[in-house]
């Protein structure tokens with residue numbers, strides 16, 4: 566008899582200490598297949614550290630992270646990272662490689678070559694022209710570079726997409742457009758997505774589940790609807806107050 570389907574991602578009492586600093590403090594959490602999670606919280610609350618325990622850019626001091634029921638600590642790093650899309654703010658495109666080569670870097674590391682038709686398909690997914698494949702990264706705008714970062718993260722058809730402040734450096738219009746695009750891809754490709762963001766309004770508008778971190782712990786785990794309705798406790802409501810006050814001030818201007 567087979568047991569229940571394992572969670573897409575499970576953190577079991579995960580802790581990470583850097584010397585005297587406890588960055589992540591005994592976090593237990595299950596992320597189910599197809600969820601879009603936003604991880605919010607003030608600077609230094611442990612969001613990035615928790616996210617990085619999944620692809621083992623950070624090794625936990627205690628606890629385990631299970632990906633589809635498998636302990637990530639027991640998986641060979643290349644195989645683990647091939648199955649996880651990872652987008653981060655500084656993107657990290659290789660300057661001496663063109664866009665197509667950057668998108669295919671994962672395949673190249675595995676000794677394979679991403680077919681140019683696949684590169685074109687990935688560029689179209691992020692609303693870039695296929696001809697962009699031949700450009701160098703320094704010939705792109707910041708928004709275009711970040712789109713290439715998303716295309717690269719999706720190149721190997723991952724089931725899990727991790728994003729660490731993916732749109733943090735973008736202007737608000739580009740940020741909004743790319744966020745909506747990623748949400749569309751999340752649904753269309755059947756991804757499970759976890760996004761770290763400072764921006765509560767971005768979290769409320771994109772995610773179906775918002776986790777609030779404070780001093781290494783998850784202090785709220787709510788739907789956007791519940792947060793907007795005032796649930797989640799003090800820290801969460803402190804963050805929700807920012808977009809709420811902005812919306813009220815904008816409404817004042819319209820009167």
Ligand SMILES: Nc1ncnc2c1ncn2[C@@H]1O[C@H](COP(=O)(O)OP(=O)(O)OP(=O)(O)O)[C@@H](O)[C@H]1O
Pocket residue numbers: 583586587588606607608609610611612613614615763
């Ligand atoms: N490699 C490291 N060495 C030492 N301390 C670290 C390291 N990485 C993170 N920390 C510390 O761990 C704590 C949590 O950091 P983390 O980057 O996870 O927070 P965050 O919520 O993602 O912050 P931000 O939103 O500013 O990126 C901070 O006190 C930070 O200084």
